[in-house]
Structures are given as structure tokens and as C-alpha cells.
Amino acid sequence: MAHRISVKNLKAWFGNKQVLKGVDLELSPYEITAVIGPSGCGKSTFVRCLNRMHEVVAGATVEGKVEVDGENIYAPHIDPVLIRRRIGMVFQRPNPFPTLSIFDNVIAGLKFGGGLDRRRADEVVEKCLKMAALWDEVKDTLHRPGTFLSGGQQQRLCIARALAVKPQVLLMDEPCSALDPISTARIEQLLEELKKDYMIVIVTHNMQQAGRVSDKTAFLLNGELIEYDDTKKIFRSPASPLTEDYITGKFG
């Protein structure tokens, strides 16, 4: 099912410090959107606002709307935990649960949400590890700890874990910045496969990665959305001189 996200006048603070200053954009299904910008521009905060992770930080506040298929996820009656299932997140540092096996890591979100019988668990684990392009590497060692895997494998395990709860959207906050180039290439190829079924938003400080994997790119600077367009357009002929300066390495 195709899901759309509309971000309307999104503002965010850490205490008194405003880090997002009214961002408006529309995210389309089955696309990868890259969010780029210099350190401190608000790109991670923006993405964390899309699944109500920002408010987990003490003193953090949000204003504005994030509408998923027309429903504002910040409406008073909305349960943020459910939002975080629908809009899954993969973080910069791979974080498999250290005390759990590979198998149990994949189904951790389902177990916490309610009962899961063994047969169903086997099916989910195999399906999600295949989707994350990890199954062949771990199918004979599913009961080993997740932390025994390499960095790239751990990150793919985290993606499998996110996929197991059947999200509508995948958010990724610099998912490859801790990985070597080969692991990065594998994750990027995985993203090309996953976008056939999911909307994906990826924060990256690696502009070249944004060019390689994304369909659309949003450039943030000092908490403001400077430009949002097809990635080809951004990297060939950006409309804003600020975007031009950033992607050509003239500042940041």
C-alpha cells in the first residue's frame, strides 16, 4: 500500500534552542529521500520528528504537523509507540540487542508487542533476513548472538528487525557512516530493493551517497529547508546558490 507523508510547518526545539524553523515537504511512496546538510543543520532532528523520537529527549518539543496518509501523528489521541512501529528507524551505529541471538533480535519488536508462536517466528525471521540480504550468511547460525556479526551484518540485522514489525516507512539516520565501503555498497543495493515496497528517508552526511541512492534530496541549513527536488536536479543544477555551495564543497 502506498503511503504519503506531508510535513507542515514543522518546528523543533531542544529546550530554548530552536533547531527546525518551519519545514514543509511532501514525501512520496516507493522513493528514497536523502536529507543532507552540514553538521547541526537539523537533519537528524527532522527525521526523528517523523516518528516521534525527538520528544523522547528531555526538554525536546515539536510544533507543526506530520501527516501520514492524512492523519497527523502529533494529534493528542495518537500513541507514539504505535507510530514508531509504523515508521521504523535504523540508527547510525548498528545496535542489535547484545543479549539476544540473531533470531531473537529479528523478532524482538513482535515479542514486545504480544505473543508470537514458533512457526510464525521462523517464517518472520527467514523472510526479514532475506529482505535484508542477510539470510544466506546467517541461516546456519541464527542462535548465535547478534553482536558476533560484522558491522555491516549487524546493520542489516537491524534493518531486518525494523522490517519484522511491518513498518510503512523506514527512516535511516546515517546508516552507513560506521561501515566500510563494501558493507556500504551492500546496504545501498539493499535500499534499491527495499524501495520497491517502502518509503525510505535517509539522513546522510555523505553527499555522494545521496547522489547514488536517492530519488529526491532535501537540503537543510540552520534548521531551514533550502531546497527539495529530484536528486538529479539537485546534483546537476541546484536552484539555490546555498545548495550549490554545499554540494560543491565550498562550505560546511
Next chain:
Amino acid sequence: MEHTSKSYEHELKELQDKIFLMGGRAEEMVSQSMRALIETNADLAKKIIDEDKILDQLEKEIDELCFNLLALRQPTASDLRFIVMNLKMVTDLERMGDLGVNIAERVLELIQEPPLKPYVHLPILSQMAQQMMKEALDAFVAKDEGVARRVLSQDDGVDHLTKQISEELIELMKANPENVSRAVKLTSIAKYLERIADHATNVAEKVLFMLKGEDVRHSEDSVA
């Protein structure tokens, strides 16, 4: 070995296929223009002139592909050489097509009058130029250094035959002023064929750069 990114692999293949298609069309235009001369076929000559827009369109598509690859993929090493050389090669192929059109235009003019003489050396020259075009493209697709170098070695033969044809035609012009109009057009055709061969040489040089990172332009060592 293929790139991890399947879409990148696909884009590079698409670029190669378009170059090969464009080169094949340009070669066909040259071949048919000579056929139009020998058969005094005005319809065929007009068809060649009309087909030039297909080559122009391919040129734009290839430029667009290369531009996107450079902007979005940050190619390095052999990928970078491949994409940059394709960008330059497309100009040679487009010029070959234009020269095929030029030949067709002279053919349309020539067939208004009886042939000046039986065409013996011009078809041979055309065949040599076409062979160089074909082998340059083969070297590109097969990534074959030997074939690319063979193309370079054939250019002198083309230059020599072009000179011979020009001298024959000069003698015909001297012999009778009524021959001048047709002889000048035939000389033009010979020159166009020589330039086509030069462009085939350029393509072969670019193939060598793609394969070896070696710039053999303007060098006598490039010949096998």
C-alpha cells in the same frame, strides 16, 4: 566483476549499448550513401539525409546519460575513463553521421548528370573507412586492444588512396572543363570518407585510453 549496485551496472550497460547503436547507424549511413552513388538512387540518398536526426537524438541521450553518471555516481578509475571517453566519442560518431549525410547530398547533386567515370576506387575507399568504423566499435564493445591498434594502422592506407583519387580527378578536370563540376563533388566525397576514417581512428584512440589509461593521440607509437 560487476558493481554491487545493479542500477549502476545497468546504467553503464545502457551507455555502452547506445554508443554501439549510434556507431552502427553511422556506419550504415556511410555504407548506404556509397550504394546510393553506385546505384544512382536518389530515394536512398534522401533517406540517409533524413536519418541524421536519429543520430542527433542519440547524441543528446548519450550526453544526458554521461552527465547523470558523472553527477550521481562519482565514477573513478576505469568507470571514469569509460564515461569521459564515451562523452568524447559521441562527437566522433555524430560527425561520422554528418559526413554520411554530406556524401548523400553530393550524390543527389551527382546523379543529375551522367557518371564521370566508372566508380572503382571510391567504393574501395568507402569500404576501408567502413571497415575502420566497424573495427573501432568492435574494439569498444569487446574491450580489445589489438583490434583498436589495428584500426590505427589502417589510416595511412586511407590517406594514400584518398590522395590517389584526388590526383586522378585533377587530371580529369585538366582534360575537360566540363568534368570540373562532377570531379569536384567526387573529390569532396573522397575527402569525407577520409575524415570518416580519421574519426574511426579517434574512436580507436579513445578505446585504448579506456582500456589502458594510455593517451596515444598524436603519437606514432600507437600503431601496432
